[in-house]
């Protein structure tokens with residue numbers, strides 16, 4: 053696959069594609085990053101951005117993973133000690149998922165976010181940013197946003213300054229990070245900082261059809277047992293001939309096919325026999341046309357996802 057194609061596959065948007073092309077022409081090894089608030093469960097949604105980082109490494113990017121302990125603390129996710137312990141667990145999950153520790157820089161927020169130069173930039177940005185704008189940028193990211201704390205208004209400014217502090221060219225995140233990234237693109241130049249190109253991945257659906265989220269219990273986590281995985285997928289929302297909010301077709305699109313390249317879906321002869329797909333589009337077309345039954349698809353998702361997650365379980369032991 054061509055480098056650019058690899059970088060943008062399965063992305064929901066790139067801001068902007070022209071800037072990305074220019075970046076890849078200008079720099080041999082551009083730097084890309086994702087930041088994660090440490091989370092007790094690393095799920096298939098988080099794994100989507102991890103897949104993108106693996107794509108970026110394959111396309112010659114340097115990759116930075118920010119374990120955003122201070123951000124999690126500011127966003128009411130626990131004490132600093134708690135989030136720091138979870139950050140280490142998350143780093144191990146990402147390595148088990150295939151991010152080569154030799155080639156990936158793992159950085160803790162608290163390693164540099166209290167340095168005077170960093171803090172000064174955050175405060176300068178605070179002078180230029182209205183409360184309304186900071187608040188809106190947090191709509192999809194902040195906890196309990198009907199009654200936000202001042203810490204949650206500092207949060208997006210810090211995320212913008214991270215991009216400069218970590219010397220990042222390409223900021224990657226789920227599409228829920230979009231408003232913070234737009235704030236960064238607008239405010240960074242006023243401080244003489246280089247704004248990033250941004251790449252946003254889609255939001256993957258949870259087992260009940262809503263957004264997959266650690267706080268909603270509708271997730272598949274990377275270290276679920278084979279037994280749990282099977283139970284979860286077999287009872288997942290998966291309407292026939294419909295891919296809207298369908299977590300099972302999305303698992304094929306975003307995880308199984310990109311990782312395995314091609315899959316064979318096993319079926320008894322009387323239901324059409326085995327069928328092999330090397331492109332998601334072909335699978336989708338068959339599913340929409342009613343040529344693939346939800347139960348066959350689910351059983352196959354269990355088999356293939358198990359193949360992907362087994363080494364992760366072993367490493368996380």
Ligand SMILES: Nc1ncnc2c1ncn2[C@@H]1O[C@H](COP(=O)(O)OP(=O)(O)OP(=O)(O)O)[C@@H](O)[C@H]1O
Nearest residue numbers: 089097098100225226254255256263264265266267
């Ligand atoms: N369902 C999802 N699909 C794709 N990406 C996701 C999904 N959920 C979270 N992410 C991405 O993972 C990162 C961390 O998100 P976040 O901490 O909000 O996860 P979460 O599971 O929704 O947590 P919580 O339920 O505690 O809010 C963000 O970059 C976000 O874009």
Ligand SMILES: N[C@@H](Cc1ccc(O)cc1)C(=O)O
Nearest residue numbers: 087088089120123193211214
């Ligand atoms: N905002 C991200 C976490 C993050 C924090 C700091 C960053 O620089 C980048 C990302 C989230 O929702 O989880």
